[in-house]
Amino acid sequence: MTTAEGVVRARQSLPARIAARTGGGVLRVALVLIGLFWLxxxxxxxxxSLRSPQDIAESGWWQVFTEPAQLTWASYSALLDNAKVMxxxxxxxxxxVPATVLVVVIGALAGYAFAWMDFPxxxxxxxxxxxxxxxxxxxxxxxxxxLFGAVGLFETTPGVxxxxxxxxxxFAVFLLRNFFAEIPRELLEAxxxxxxxxxxxxxxxxxxxxxxxxxxxxIFQFLWVWxxxxxxxxxxxxxxxxxTVALQQEVRQFGNNIDVLAPGAFLSMVIPLVVFFAFQRQxxxxxxxxxxx
Amino acid sequence: xxxxxxxxxxxxDMNAATAGGPAGPVRPGTGTLRRVKSVAGTxxxxxxxxxxxxxxxxxxxxxxxxxxxxYRSLFDASGTGFVGLDNxxxxxxxxxxxxxxxxxxIWVVVAPTVATALGLIFAVLTERVRWGTAFKLVVFMPMAIxxxxxxxxxxxxxxxxxxxxxANAVWVSVHDTFAExxxxxxxxxxxxxxxxxxxxxxxxxxxxxxxxxxNLPLVAVxxxxxxxxxxxxxxxPEPGQVTGTVWLDFTRGGGGTPNIIDRSEKGLPGLTVEAxxxxxxxxxxxxxxxxxxxxxxxxxxxxxRLPASNFAAAYNGVxxxxxxxxxxxxxxxxxxxxxxxxxxxxxAGLAGVPRELLEAxxxxxxxxxxxFRRVTVPLLAPVLVVVLVTLMINVLKIFDLVYIIAPGSxxxxxxxxxxxxxxxxxxxxxxQGLGSAIAVFLLLLVLPVMYVNLRRLRKERSR
Numbered sequence: 001m002t003t004a005e006g007v008v009r010a011r012q013s014l015p016a017r018i019a020a021r022t023g024g025g026v027l028r029v030a031l032v033l034i035g036l037f038w039l040x041x042x043x044x045x046x047x048x049s050l051r052s053p054q055d056i057a058e059s060g061w062w063q064v065f066t067e068p069a070q071l072t073w074a075s076y077s078a079l080l081d082n083a084k085v086m087x088x089x090x091x092x093x094x095x096x097v098p099a100t101v102l103v104v105v106i107g108a109l110a111g112y113a114f115a116w117m118d119f120p121x122x123x124x125x126x127x128x129x130x131x132x133x134x135x136x137x138x139x140x141x142x143x144x145x146x147l148f149g150a151v152g153l154f155e156t157t158p159g160v161x162x163x164x165x166x167x168x169x170x171f172a173v174f175l176l177r178n179f180f181a182e183i184p185r186e187l188l189e190a191x192x193x194x195x196x197x198x199x200x201x202x203x204x205x206x207x208x209x210x211x212x213x214x215x216x217x218x219i220f221q222f223l224w225v226w227x228x229x230x231x232x233x234x235x236x237x238x239x240x241x242x243x244t245v246a247l248q249q250e251v252r253q254f255g256n257n258i259d260v261l262a263p264g265a266f267l268s269m270v271i272p273l274v275v276f277f278a279f280q281r282q283x284x285x286x287x288x289x290x291x292x293x
Numbered sequence: 294x295x296x297x298x299x300x301x302x303x304x305x306d307m308n309a310a311t312a313g314g315p316a317g318p319v320r321p322g323t324g325t326l327r328r329v330k331s332v333a334g335t336x337x338x339x340x341x342x343x344x345x346x347x348x349x350x351x352x353x354x355x356x357x358x359x360x361x362x363x364y365r366s367l368f369d370a371s372g373t374g375f376v377g378l379d380n381x382x383x384x385x386x387x388x389x390x391x392x393x394x395x396x397x398x399i400w401v402v403v404a405p406t407v408a409t410a411l412g413l414i415f416a417v418l419t420e421r422v423r424w425g426t427a428f429k430l431v432v433f434m435p436m437a438i439x440x441x442x443x444x445x446x447x448x449x450x451x452x453x454x455x456x457x458x459x460a461n462a463v464w465v466s467v468h469d470t471f472a473e474x475x476x477x478x479x480x481x482x483x484x485x486x487x488x489x490x491x492x493x494x495x496x497x498x499x500x501x502x503x504x505x506x507x508n509l510p511l512v513a514v515x516x517x518x519x520x521x522x523x524x525x526x527x528x529x530p531e532p533g534q535v536t537g538t539v540w541l542d543f544t545r546g547g548g549g550t551p552n553i554i555d556r557s558e559k560g561l562p563g564l565t566v567e568a569x570x571x572x573x574x575x576x577x578x579x580x581x582x583x584x585x586x587x588x589x590x591x592x593x594x595x596x597x598r599l600p601a602s603n604f605a606a607a608y609n610g611v612x613x614x615x616x617x618x619x620x621x622x623x624x625x626x627x628x629x630x631x632x633x634x635x636x637x638x639x640x641a642g643l644a645g646v647p648r649e650l651l652e653a654x655x656x657x658x659x660x661x662x663x664x665f666r667r668v669t670v671p672l673l674a675p676v677l678v679v680v681l682v683t684l685m686i687n688v689l690k691i692f693d694l695v696y697i698i699a700p701g702s703x704x705x706x707x708x709x710x711x712x713x714x715x716x717x718x719x720x721x722x723x724x725q726g727l728g729s730a731i732a733v734f735l736l737l738l739v740l741p742v743m744y745v746n747l748r749r750l751r752k753e754r755s756r
Contacts, residue, residue, distance in 0.1 A: 031418060035431045041446045041629065042435070044459055048449055060457050061449075110347035119340040125348075130750055132355055134739045136690045138711055139732045142365060142718050142725050143358035166354035169347050198339050227439030229693045230711075234719055244441045251697055254448055265445040269438045276437035280430070283437070284637055 049075055049262035056258050075259040085264055088246035092268075095157055095232070095242055096225045099164040103221045104214055106165065107172025108180075112206050114173065115180035116188065117198070126177065132170040140167070141234055148235065160235045160242075164225045172217050175289050179213035180206055216286035219279050223272050243268045359736065366729035380730035390731070393708040396620050400691055400709065403621075405684035408628045409677060412635025416643050417665065419636075429640065433633030440630070444697025447626040451613035451698070461610030468608050475605040476563045477518050482599075483510040483542050486552055493601030496569065501537070503593040504530045510542030510552055511561060525560035525584045535588040537597070539564050539580050560584020564603050568592030614699065616706040623698045623707060627691065635680045642676030643669070686739055710735060 047061035050071045055063070064070050079085055113119070114126050144163060145154060153159035183206065191205050207214070229244040236242055241249070247264050250257055276283055369376045384390050415432060419425030435443060452458025455465040481495070482488035488495040488509065501507045506528040525540035540560045542551060549555040560583040568576040568588050575595055578586040613622045646669060654664045670677075692711040699707035710731055718728030 027418060028422065031422060031425075031428050034415070035428050038432050038435075038629065040459060041450050044449050045442075045446045056457070058456070060459060060462055062459065062462070106346040106350065109343045113340050113343035117340040117343065119337050119344075125344070127747055127750065128356075129347075129351070130746055131743050132351060133746060134686055134743050135355060135359065136711075136732070136735050136739060138690060138714050139362050139736050140354060140358035141714070142729055142732070143361035144354055145719075146361075147353070147357075162350065163354060166350040169351055170355075173347060198343070202343075223437060227441070229439065229441045229696075230715070233715075244439055247441055247445065248697065251445065251448070252701075254700070258449070261445050262449070265442040269442050272437045272439070273434070276434065277430075284433075287436075287634060288638060288641060 045262055045266060047071075048258055049266050051075075053256075053259040056262075057256075075263045079260065079263045079267065082260070085243070085246055085260070085267070088241055088243040089267065091157065091236070091240050092226060092242040092244070093271075095160050095164070095236070096222055099161045099168070099225045100218055100222045102161065102165040103168035103172045104218050107169055107217065108176050108207060108210065108214065109202070110169070110173045111176030111180050112202050114177040115183075116206075126173075129170050129173045133174060135167075135170075137163075137167055137231060141230075145234060155235065155237045157237060157240070160232060163231055163235055164221075164228065168221045168224065172221070175217055175286075176210060176213055179210055183209050212282065212285070215279065215282040216289065219275060219283050220286035222275060223283075226272055362729045362732045362736075366726060366733050368726050370724040370726055372725065376726065380726045381734070383727055384730060384734060387727075389705060389708055390710075390713055392705065393710050393713045396708060397689065397710050399620060400624060400627075400688045401685050404624050404627050404631075404688045404691075405681050407624075408632045408684055409635045409639075409680050411628065411632040412637075412639050412680065413670075413673070413677070415632065415636040416640040417669070419640070420643060429633070429636060433637055435630040436633050438630075440693035441697055443626055443630050444694050447623075447629075447694075447698050450626075451622055453610065453612060453614070455610045458610075458613075460613055465608055465610045468610075472608070474607055475603055477511070477514050477561060477603055478606045480511050480514045480518075480561075480604050483512050483551055486510045486542075488599075493604060494598055496598040497596050499596075500594045501535050501568070501592065501597055503535050503590055504532050506530055507535065507537035507597055508552070508554065509537060509539045509566075509597065509599065511539060512541070512543055514541050514543075514561065519559055520562075522559040522562055523583045524556070525554050525558050527554050528585045528587070531587065533590045535568065535576075535590075535592040535595075535597075537566070537586055538584045539566065539586065539599070540584040565600055567598045567600055568595035569598045570595045574598075614703055616703045619699050619703040619707040623694050626694055626698060627688070630694075631684060631687070635684070638680050639673060639676055642673050646672050682742060686742055689735060689738055 044061050047064050048056060050073070051061065051064065052070070052072055052074055055070050110129075114122065114129075140163070148154035148156075148159045153162065187205060187209070188201060191201050196204065227244070229248060232242045232245045233248065236245055238245075243264070247261065247268065250261050250264065254261070365372070366380050367375060367377060369379075384394070415428070419428050422428070450458060450460050453461065455461040481490070486509070487498050489498055495509075497507065497509075508527070519541070522541070525538055528536035528538045530536065538554060538560060540554055540558055542554075542558060543549065544555050544557055549558060560580065562580050562582045562584060564580045564584075564586075566578050566580065566586045566588070567574045568591070576588045576592045578588050580586045612618065650668055650672070651664055654668045659667065690711050691709055692715060695704075695707050695709050695712050696715075704712075714728050714731040714735070716722070717724050717731065
């Protein structure tokens with residue numbers, strides 16, 4: 001404790017100091033309790049996934065705290081041999097990665113055009129894109145199902161990818177246009193003077209400078225598509241469903257298949273959680289920019 | 294060509310001064326439609342090439358579907374018969390959709406409000422705690438996982454069996470702390486032992502006399518309830534007291550005589566025995582470890598009653614996912630997922646609140662609650678509105694959580710518009726006319742937000 005601090009402390013009245021101390025203590029205890037409360041459901045899933053089906057049927061996951069011997073990897077090793085679940089994880093990745101890359105690329109192209117190119121009706125077009133921000137996916141389910149049916153994309157992975165790309169675009173264009181518009185004009189003009197054409201300008205100047213926004217957008221879209229159930233239920237190949245659909249089919253027999261559901265749900269969460277913890281800051285700024293979507 | 298484009302550019306650009314913006318750290322913009330000059334004259338076909346992929350996808354998969362949905366909603370299930378606005382009428386008359394509408398109203402009112410309130414509380418509480426970030430991560434984490442995973446998580450939480458579902462485990466143990474659980478659920482007297490049943494209680498047919506021990510044989514006691522019961526002993530006659538024994542009249546392995554206290558038979562401790570005269574309880578006692586009880590002389594001539602509280606079935610907790618509670622329960626799961634979203638946005642807003650204002654209020658003698666209520670909350674109002682509106686739009690379309698958490702038996706009680714839309718469009722009783730009407734209805738509900746978004750864009754541009 002420095003002397004200055006000591007002086008300040010000494011000046012406070014005793015009751016004020018006690019109040020500050022205990023008040024802080026109560027606050028800390030309250031926060032720890034709330035945090036535990038918030039963690040409990042997830043811990044419940046994790047521990048359930050680490051118990052045998054018999055134990056799950058007989059008692060709650062909290063028994064593990066008194067009988068740690070119950071912990072077993074059996075459900076996970078069974079799941080790793082479960083071709084359906086493993087294939088579905090692969091399908092999810094095969095949908096999510098292209099849908100993310102496409103939204104970033106197409107969104108960046110349009111965002112750059114809206115930010116730095118001049119063409120007739122530019123503001124009008126941009127208003128349309130912003131208007132589409134809040135359109136619920138539900139509006140498109142029936143029409144796109146028909147459209148995809150007509151062109152052979154219904155119940156195919158490319159169909160799911162296109163759907164997610166289209167509905168990710170309004171936000172992508174909105175976010176990237178606003179970000180690109182802040183790029184200092186001198187940078188672009190300098191590159192222009194050096195003889196760079198629009199494509200070169202886009203790939204060499206705009207994309208590198210847009211890194212933070214592109215990261216936010218990419219993470220946002222990645223999580224969105226990875227976690228999607230509704231679009232996949234309708235448009236995904238029912239023979240090769242992504243993980244959310246595969247698990248949803250299991251939920252119908254909820255109760256006697258928790259040894260599949262719990263580790264399956266946890267596996268489906270691993271990648272989003274890794275992405276989330278690795279890129280918290282970008283995720284948060286994506287969330288902030290995406291408010292009122 | 295290039296010069297022409299350049300001239301148009303100059304002509305339309307009213308406030309080019311703001312165009313480039315200050316150099317410095319590049320951060321996401323605020324949504325202003327600031328007029329920016331093109332870097333140099335851009336050929337229109339170049340702009341078109343940059344825009345084409347986005348516009349084609351948006352046109353084909355977002356804009357065209359809106360038109361088609363509106364059109365389709367005017368036709369019947371087969372898609373050939375024009376029915377005008379009948380499908381919209383059905384939204385308000387069909388029983389299932391009425392439930393869905395009612396639930397959607399509950400969702401839109403309750404979920405965003407509670408999530409925002411919690412987010413506000415958490416943001417304020419963590420503001421000055423050093424490890425506040427860790428807390429925020431914990432609360433924010435559920436946002437990263439799918440509603441499907443959250444749904445499975447909460448199916449486990451809400452499991453009816455208190456031995457398995459943590460919600461009921463907690464609820465039952467809290468309940469049992471305040472209301473003693475019955476010692477012998479399901480136990481009943483041996484038939485022909487002189488006891489009659491009424492309302493779960495058992496009463497002797499004949500009055501008891503002091504000095505004449507009463508034996509009350511029970512059967513159907515769960516083995517687990519016996520605990521530390523000792524062998525039953527016959528009560529000795531005591532003058533001026535009504536004595537007796539309550540025991541489990543069952544010999545393991547057989548061989549016992551009914552209505553007689555056999556050697557290996559156990560007494561039933563902890564039972565309440567009441568003496569009743571003319572419907573009034575005049576005395577009561579609890580059986581000892583060997584099943585014996587003793588009542589004072591006042592019990593002489595009374596009927597003995599074993600009240601229902603001895604035999605009540607064990608309290609089994611709340612039926613979270615039953616028809617009555619299923620919607621509130623699922624809303625609970627949603628709040629678990631989204632309170633973190635509210636918290637993070639509000640915390641960011643809080644960081645922008647000038648410290649001096651809060652200090653000034655404190656110096657003026659306001660206590661912490663007043664500072665919060667009169668200074669912090671009003672300053673945060675714009676953020677709170679954004680959070681509320683975002684959550685409302687989100688909740689309007691709620692589907693996955695309900696679809697996953699609600700068991701089949703209470704799915705119709707948990708129904709919401711997006712779920713009904715899914716079932717009307719792709720489920721068992723397909724009526725895509727009705728499904729389209731629900732879709733258009735959902736779109737109409739978010740139109741005000743679309744309008745506000747566009748107006749804000751306009752306003753900021755003209756500034």
